[in-house]
Amino acid sequence: MSGLASVLGALIIWLALLGPVIALLTHLSGSAIASALTGPGDLDPLYTSLASGAVTLAVLLVFCTPLAYMMARGTLPFPRVWEAGVLCSLLLPPLVIGLLLIFMVGPYTPLGELLNATPWHLSATNTFLALVIAEVYESAPYYVVGAQAAFADVDPRMEEQAALLGDRPRRVFRRVTLPLAAPGLGVALSVAWARAMGAFGAVIIIAYHPYGLPLQIYVTLQETGLASALPYALVLLVVALPLPLAAFTWSARARRRRRG
């Protein structure tokens, strides 16, 4: 009986969390989806979001994974300072991050001028690069905190044992640390992906163009109303959900295989 009550309680909470999605599904009609998504260029925001999300994940993997590892292993001096630094961009409202990014990488800042001075005349505002920058800033803290926990979960004695068996630190990281942290890293990465796909606050300030899905929803809502905007929300869900779901499934399997 108490088991049934627990399941019922969990179901109520789950349904409450799912409320907006249920509302979305009940307010969509097939004809509205067809008319919103079948015009020429209607799916461009989807491609933009997928591409920027993928680049964001690559940036996080390459640059934030070593940071998370060092934070987890306590090899950095003043560890609380590093953690506080990561949490700062999590605590600031995304809109504020966008505004502050203008001060940091806007066209009249040293960084902005440096980007413009490259042979490709790059710009960190209203470009694909700007969109990636905004998504990185919105999603990085989620990845770093998750990855730090994943690395902290790896028993340092496993790494020690690998070293005693003849592996240099880089090889230990590749053969032991990374595989053991992989389930946790997968979950952290999927959370970061979800955050990047849904990034809006910073994006609307520094990357109004090109439109990703969240901005397309906002612009469509402004221009033609809710009925035309909601199909894009469905598209966002449909394309963003499989990766986290796959990561969660794989992580659960990997943990079960190791823990029995």
Next chain:
Amino acid sequence: MLDADVEVDRREFTVRAQLRVAPGERLALFGPSGAGKTTLLEVIAGLVRPVRGRVQLGGRVLTSTEHPNIFVPPWQRRVGLLRQDPGLFPHLSVRGNLCYGPGVDPSGRELAQVADALGISELLPAMPVTLSGGQAHRVALGRLLLAHCDALLLDEPYTGLDASLRRSLTELVAELVDAREVPAMLVAHELAEAQAFAHWLAILDHGQLLQVGAPDEVVLRPASRRVAELVGYLGFVPADGPEGTVAGVHPERVTSGAHPERGMVLTGTVTGCRPSGAGWEADLAADGTTITCRLPERAAEVGGELVVTVVDPPSFGPDGAAVARPGGWYLPSGPSNPEQVTP
């Protein structure tokens, strides 16, 4: 030859030890928890840097704090360390774990031979999570053997395993060390386990090496009262000599009846009696102190009088150091040399 002469600073005290273990020899480090035994192994393995000293293995200097300062990293030392937790990589199969070291062929003859010798051939495709404690330790041992370590360090590796499994693993390791002719060191908190494994027993307490010698010699002729306490002497009774001289009473070195030619005869009152293993353990109030003795039979009821002989008891002077007893029950062959393990 494994040669270590090191000093390591710990928060509470400094660990100082000088040990030499020849190829094929087995040394057991015995002492209370927190004495610095594991620290010594970690220094040899390169996981801890000593403040002073030198570690040498087979002619290679692994650590030296003297000029030129040398510290060979753990991955270049070829020193195998097996801890209480076998430390198998959970994401790799047994075969993957065994082949982790450099140059191990997953389908090679050596892997098959080692797996066969350890009785784990059937387990090669299994994942570590499915193994029992004993199987996991065998796999971890096989992994070290296949990695061709030049020295084997065992840090209380069998804690938590049942007695028969501990014994069979100890015998197995001893055989393998003999066959491979590598020096081996075992940290043990069970004296019997240390004695069963080792050619040499080293007693470490509070970071200080108190005595090194053959296992029976250390137990029968402890160099000091502290060593005697650590190896199981539970009572000390006044003995002939300067005031404060005592004889150590080991519960297993007591026999019932008066046999003055074999040792010290004590007469006392039984204050407690309980079963112990296949025999009986009795507390005996004698000479103003209480001693514990293990006897094959229940010799007396509580409150009754009991005469026992403490066989060849070691004596300790007022300063705690062992004293020879000319005309006594034995003559020590000479103090153990705490500086040197190899005779």
